[in-house]
Amino acid sequence: MSNYDVIIVGGGAAGFFAAINIAEQNSHLKVAILERGNSGLQKVKISGGGRCNVTHAEFIPSELVRNYPRGEKELLGPFHQFMTGDTIEWFENKGIALKIEEDGRMFPVSDSSQTIIDCFLNEAQKYKVEVLYNHSVKSIKHVNDMWQLDTNQGGFASEKLLIATGSNPKIWRLIESLGHTISKAVPSLFTFDIQDERIKDIPGVVALDVDVKVVDSDLWSEGPLLITHVGMSAPAILKLSAFGAIELAKRDYNFDIEINFVKQSYEECIEQLKQLKHNLAKKTVLKSAQFELPKRLWRKLVLASNMTNETRWADLSKSQTEQLASQLTKAVFKVTGKSTFKEEFVTAGGIDLKEVNFKTFESKLHKNLYFAGEILNIDAITGGFNFQNAWSGAYIAAKAITLSS
Structure with missing residues (x-):
């Protein structure tokens, strides 16, 4: 001994x-x-x-x-x-x-x-x-x-x-x-696995300041968001994974998140889009990224709003405007698993x-x-x-x- x-x-x-x-x-x-x-x-x-x-x-x-x-x-x-x-x-x-x-x-x-x-x-x-x-x-x-x-x-x-x-x-x-x-x-510290057309083929894109919440819960986070090959990471996601560790485990890492990419209310976003429709009338929506969003992410959200490459701001219908506002302020993504954050x-x-x-x-x-x-x-x-x-x-x-x- x-x-x-x-x-x-x-x-x-x-x-x-x-x-x-x-x-x-x-x-x-x-x-x-x-x-x-x-x-x-x-x-x-x-x-x-x-x-x-x-x-x-x-x-x-x-x-x-x-x-x-x-x-x-x-x-x-x-x-x-x-x-x-x-x-x-x-x-x-x-x-x-x-x-x-x-x-x-x-x-x-x-x-x-x-x-x-x-x-x-x-x-x-x-x-x-x-x-x-x-x-x-x-x-x-x-x-x-x-x-x-x-x-x-x-x-x-x-x-x-x-x-x-x-x-x-x-x-x-x-x-x-x-x-x-x-x-x-x-x-307690993990990234989210997400398969979704809106983030497909754009790994490395960073939205600098977003709000993220877990649907049907009080879990919420904010900060930078990184799109990865398998889903989403960066502080906004990692904070959510830490504070939601027990709840997300109970859900077996299958849940929906809602992301506000522009940190505005839906109504505020609608008003700004109407203004852009007037100011940028002749430009195509796809090629004129707004809200300081990365161009590749903006393109994905625009295409998810029932528009084409040629859709001009002046031609935006009420439905398309509302769909884009929804994609920008309350886009829902399905999380299907988790990955360890680095090592x-x-x-x-x-x-x-x-x-x-x-x-x-x-x-x-x-x-x-x-x-x-x-x-x-x-x-x-x-x-x-x-x-x-x-x-x-x-x-x-x-x-x-x-x-x-």
Whole structure:
């Protein structure tokens, strides 16, 4: 049986961040990370297309929490303890400068996730954190005030245990055996599969600002929309997938969405089309894209409104005008499935938030048992928010562990 002061299960972002902060705050503590794979930090590696989307440039806690479909209420306090600015400062103190992109996402100036990985590995080595790869945890027990873990490579014991394995069903089952409640995991960040003539053959087209809602629900989102080879993606869709994760799973990913491409009411759109009919009378509708819509998308919506290539604005019938207004403000598309967003697989689900003390990220059921990252039933939209949850939870748990050691 190998003994440590603190054992961290999970060699991902939250696990490394917690281990480094524990060892940095108290160098006398013997800290080990147990990682089931032959290398850790895989999500860090692929995040942001290999650039690592470290966090998001939102510096007001009450605004930041609005990006979390699950965890919004619980994270408000933690974000007052460790926030985006603290993340930036932490990395800068390790010699890693971050930059802000136009959409608010923050990346290392190097534009390489390897920069973050090397930072964690170097800091872990510097503070003598033992990183044990290929250690798969088989059981977790609490015996005589000590946590005992059985792995495929022997037994381990520690006074404090932090679990940061992300969405790992095997670990969730072990945590359930300790009496914790686990919310069933469902995909939370995904694109929509749509087969429709209106978006066929125009992959890569982006509508910069649309409203999207799920028909027969209160689910709604806005932002850029990207047409892909298989359907639709980009923030408007991804936000909807995150906030609608549970409801859309119940619908088995078969549902209708309604898109307002111009962010006007149907009536406002009709009036503008009437004005265009007067102003552009001799021009063909197909070749005069309006509402700042991409030309290829405009052509598709015009043809879907019962017009031809030669239809002029002056010749628009009342029916055609109404059909075009409908296509622009309330176009309905049938979603028939989902696809993973790039390689960044995020799930809703995990440990019931009512069973965790968010001042310390300690279990309310077991003393000296802590959690951080996506193992909790917390998830966010894309843009660096999931990592910020990992940094905040790991830092607060690390602080609580060192203060009580």
